[in-house]
Amino acid sequence: MKHLESRKYIIGIIFLSVGIIFSIRLFYVQVIDNHYKSDANNNVLRHVVKYPARGLVYDRNGELLVFNEAAYDLMVTPKQVKEDFDTLAFCSLIEIDKAQFIEKLNKAKQYSYYKSSIFEKEISSKSYAKIQEQLFNYPGFFVQTRTLRSYPQKTAAHLLGYVGEANQKMIAENAYYKSGDHIGISGIEKQYETELRGKRGLKIVMVDVFNREKGSFMNGIYDTTAISGSSIQLSISAKLQRYGEELMQNKKGSIVAIDPKTGEVLALVTMPTYDPNLLVGRARSKNYNLLSKDTLNPLFNRALMAKYPPGSTFKSINALIGLQLKTLSPNTLYSCNRGFSFGGRKMGCHAHSSPVNLEYSIQTSCNAYYCNVFKNIIDKFPTAEQGYLTWRNYVMSFGLGKKTGLDLPNELSGFVPNTDYYDRYYQKGRWSSSTILSLAIGQGELGFTPMQMANMVATIANRGYYLTPHVAKMIDNQPIQKLDSFVLKHETGIEEKYFDEVVEAMFQVVQKGTGTSAKIDSIQVCGKTGTVQNPHGQDHSTFIAFAPKDDPKIAISVYVENGYWGSRWAAPIAGLMIEKYLRDTITRPLIEKRMLEGNLIGKVQKPIGNAGE
Amino acid sequence: MRGNRKLIDNIDWMLVSIYFILIIAGWLNIYAAVYNEEFKSIFDTTQSYGKQLIWIGTATAIATIILLIDERFFATFGYFIYGIIILLLIIVIVIGTETKGATSWFEVGGFKIQPSEFAKFATNLALAKFLSTLNIKMSDLKTKLIAIFIIGLPAILILLQNDTGSALVYAAFVFVLYREGLSGSFLVIGLVTAFLFVITLVFQNEVYHLPFEIEIGGNLMLVLVLALILAAIYYFNRKKKKIILLLSVIFIASIGLIKSVDYVFTDVLSPHQSKRINVMLGLESDPKGAGYNVNQSLIAIGSGGFSGKGFLQGTQTKYDFVPEQSTDFIFCTIGEEWGFLGSIVVIALFMTLLLRILFLCSRQRSSFARIYGYGVASILFFHFTINIGMTIGLVPVIGIPLPFFSYGGSSLWGFTILLFVFIRMDADRLDVL
Incomplete structure (x- = not known):
């Protein structure tokens, strides 16, 4: 029986080996390998951009030429979209067809299954009123407010210019711009872009696995507030x-x-x-095409x-x-x-x-x-x-x-x-x-x-x-x-x-x-x-x-x-x-x-x- | 009757202390894992941390009662307790409540009891009673068969409840059988098979470039490395004639195993099983599928860093990125909030607990107490290895709790009974003739 007594050492060594292997593995995962830390931040931190209000434009007598109107980006979190989703009703609500719906949803899924992304951009406040009443029927969808330009005078279109979303080239050329940012493309909007755009703010929030906001990160010490753009008074009457x-x-x-x-x-x-109101928001690309095909060349x-x-x-x-x-x-x-x-x-x-x-x-x-x-x-x-x-x-x-x-x-x-x-x-x-x-x-x-x-x-x-x-x-x-x-x-x-x-x-x-x-x-x-x-x-x-x-x-x-x-x-x-x-x-x-x-x-x-x- | 004074003196307070440290640490980590701004009180019994406190209280009561019971009670009623539990395991299959695919729960007035958590204790008791019977020899085939029956019966019943993880725990008894005389080759073959299976899967798709533009596949490479190792053992071993046969058998058997892994993997295992194993081995990256849990678990533990994020500061577990964060994945909270330091302390506590039990076993005069003690250590070790191993990506995801830490009344009661019966036996060791 003596030799069996010594088996306790073998068992003890097996126990200890596992303890040592685990310690080494933990040392590697927790101390040496850093990528889990950034993964953790990706999981839990959301960088919410606070878009500043773009500067207003007045004429020489103080008459308002350009202001901002609330618009809404419809966001989707693909994970939360239910199986029994009423696609047809939803499509008619936001005025798209089924093929577009599938395409947009797939695009969102490709971006992330868990993180929200833009489903439909720049919905006017008028359309939003209708959508808002129904939106609770469609889990996974919510809206984010943006602002769109509005031109109360309907005048001086070429002079005022228009605002669009920064494209890849603009983003590559100027470090300030990020995907989804608005940028002046012509006229005053382009010339005085730096003054008009203001400064973007950033809020870092913590979210849980369902993307629900859980509060600000580190009590907001890394947050910045958005600074509104400067207003411009034109010499134009x-x-x-x-x-x-x-x-x-x-x-x-x-x-x-x-x-x-x-x-x-x-x-x-x-x-x-x-x-100028034609070249705003959702309808911009459609209207731009129509205008550019007009034989009278109104864009010139x-x-x-x-x-x-x-x-x-x-x-x-x-x-x-x-x-x-x-x-x-x-x-x-x-x-x-x-x-x-x-x-x-x-x-x-x-x-x-x-x-x-x-x-x-x-x-x-x-x-x-x-x-x-x-x-x-x-x-x-x-x-x-x-x-x-x-x-x-x-x-x-x-x-x-x-x-x-x-x-x-x-x-x-x-x-x-x-x-x-x-x-x-x-x-x-x-x-x-x-x-x-x-x-x-x-x-x-x-x-x-x-x-x-x-x-x-x-x-x-x-x-x-x-x-x-x-x-x-x-x-x-x-x-x-x-x-x-x-x-x-x-x-x-x-x-x-x-x-x-x-x-x-x-x-x-x-x-x-x-x-x-x-x-x-x-x-x-x-x-x-x-x-x-x-x-x-x-x-x-x-x-x-x-x-x-x-x-x-x-x-x-x-x-x-x-x-x-x-x-x-x-x-x-x-x-x-x-x-x-x-x-x-x-x-x-x-x-x-x-x-x-x-x-x-x-x-x-x-x-x-x-x-x- | 012996006086209580003597009992208190003889109790191994070190085990009792470790036990209390572990359950209190577990309770705090459950609180942190499911921490909710709305229910801040750690005593709030509508929340799992509040409930766990109730379980801890009742477990302490159970421990006290056990310490007051005459140790001969357990030897006497060993088979009876085993029989009762087997009966319960059968009944639960018929009338049990299904939770997460497993039919292993009795629901009584809002509380759920899981008989399989107590079956480990009962089986250990019965096995110890059987193996400590006079004139029993491990080398006898009959002894082996009866022992395997005692261990296998509850394991199969639990498998029938669809609770594979809990059934696997019964493999831990191989340590007990080994200690009591089962040939070491069983242990070695078991460990080596598991090891080779994993290694083969990892290397089979690799291609190695050797000098002189020779390319060889992973399987051949494994065979070569294995041959080298065996040759080295042969070279340094004095009993060359004896060992050559053994080494040859190992070599041929290994080649057979390596070749068969592929077959088993593609033809025997179902796709989701092989996928899980692949993900675990890092052969398939699939963060939103089968590997999601392990990935999130590693992120939580890895993001804890050296000293952790601090109590209640963990974000990955608190915000539900880690699944089952208060039960099977409770170690993530430890790793995230207490860092490498905290994780090492927990591992050291478990190691101390296990080695202390082994040490106490060796001072038992009664083979019943000794065998029971090895059973306790083996079961705790198996849970420890599988549970922490899966959270750090070394072991496939098998849902079994971390003893004393994971939320749950049945498992806490089960482990408390398991451990304190041994403490009670140990306290009486001097009275055993």
Whole structure:
């Protein structure tokens, strides 16, 4: 029996071995291997993002343009969705079909069976009211509040822009954004995204296995609160903007109005436009598709992106350059025999008395006069190239052919050809003032945006300088401080006395010239008409103006596509806009009625007629 | 009659102390595992921690009563108690309440009693009585058969209740039989078979790249390693002629086993069984299926770190990520809230308890008390190994409680009776002639 007694040691050793193996295993699991700790956090900690309210947007008079409206993300926790789920009733409740339901649920399951994810995004508060009553019937589904943009004025869609969900590229480019975040995609929303978005907050909560909240983690010491976005006050006048859109209804084109003294943009009308509320929430992608397929191209921001030749409005600029270079004086007379003949060709003009002086040339928009003015500018220099470059520098000093620096995305720089362009086109040394004579009357290769044109008028109104145009005035009630731009005067280098000559002539345009349809009682309006040759159809009607003459408060450019003469559509619209802004009442209701009712959509066919006025 | 004074002197207070430390620690951990803000009082009897306190109170009463009973009572009524329990095990199959698939409960006035928890005690008592009978030799085939019958009968009845885990516990008696003279080869073969089965499954799908661009499969690799080990044993053993036959038999048998594992695994076991074993061995990652429990259990224990998250600070158990956190997976709460230090203390307590029982066994004059004591140690050891082993992913998930810790009246009463009967026997050791 002695040997059996010793078996207690073997049994004891087996017991001890297990104890030792367990200790080693526990040491490994608890002390060495760290991944269980992060797994535990994944289990129990939920990072709940607190989305800040996006900043509000006001017009210059404090009228609300953009605010936030509650919206609801429908969330699902696949684990809690019951077997006997009434799919059909649920689908009709949230307005999806069964295939979509299955797809969305599978997507959620792929993400996690236990964690909740978004099932249906951005349900409006209107639809939510209906869903909310029924939702208790569908365990596993709950809603999370978000905010959506809302545009009470239904105006200035292109200017305000829209907000969408940050895509993978945006997330990769900017560390701030995470999947599901909203981001400004165009307009003000994009330009002032950093100010408007605010700062996301984070709350770490503990949840149990059924995803029920059990309280905050570590009493919330790691939590951050969401900081609302800054509100922005625009320089835009909502009233003027709306009025501009009404005047332009059933027409294509653009109106840009600037306060010349400050560079503040007062109106930025692009037509056709759309209701900004269309590009919000669930319906955004559907509506975006519809809008992008619309043949009138309502998504196209004409004010900043359409390039038109300036037409006869450009004659003021040529006059100013001529005066500054002393190739022209106010008393210079040129004869016009229904046009200007050169090298066997003739630039036509309409019937008016001859000879013509500077003031009358602008007033009656004489083509021949400006062929002379332009030729003399270029020919003053030893070579056409030198002459052209000098002329081009003056043109560009009006903010033409380059971005104005406006605080909105996607502005085009327009086009003033450089000498390379003509060298390529005609070969070097083989072009002269005659070759490029169409520049004299604002035709040819020139292409400016309505924004640039308005800025050009502001420069004339200021008698020689402009301030960088901008649409934002204040952020959180603090004036925007931007060095360089916004306060810096961009000088043209043309003396003020020459501007006085041209301004007087532009005043006469409205008093008794081609622009009388912009004339307003007791407001001294200065303007210049233009008819822009359009190779694709009926010419475009354009008008530039500012008022009052000696204390300019508004400078404006109007383009009405296929509107023919500047005096027909653009000038009356400019006049009405000026009156609306300066006086807030309209003294010419008949003209207003004609403009409101005018329909140019489809009238693109070019009738028989000639160019220039 | 001996005086109480003498009884108090003779009781092994070390075992009693460990017992109380374990049940109090268990109670606190149950409280932590199901801690609920709404029912903060640890004495709230509507909650499981409050109920456990009742079980602890009654268990203490039972322990006291046992200490007051004459030890000869247990020897005398050993078979009778066994018979009663067998009867109860049969009755429960017929009229028992089903809980989690097993029909092993009597429901009496809101309380549930599980006879299988008391069957371990009764079987141990009967086996000790049988093996301590004069002129019984373990080497006799008849002795073996009767012993296996005594052990096997309750095990089969419990299997019929669909409670596989509790039935497996009866395998623990192999230690008792071994101690009383069963050939060591039974123990070795049992342990080696279990070990090889696991090893084969782990390695069978591996491919090993040896020098000279030789690739061999896991099975061949196992055979080679086994051959090397056996050759080494042969080389260092003096009785070379004797051992060569044994080693050859082991070698051939092992190859046979390795080859058959694959067959058993794919053709004998049902898919969910093989899946469970695969998950346990880490061959299949399936955190939401069969491996979910083990995974969550490991996360809870692993996240405790060296010193734990602190009492009531555990999140994995409190928020129900770990299943059965107050019963079978109670060790998770210990691991999570008390960390490596707390876990080691619990393991050390169990080790001390087990070795103390083995030590007390060796000082028994009566073979009845000694055999009974080995039975107690074996049963506790088996529960300890399987229960903690499954929570740390070393053993497949078999639902049996951790003695003195897991919530439940029947198991606490059962283990208390099991242990205190031995303490009572030990207190009387000097009176045994």
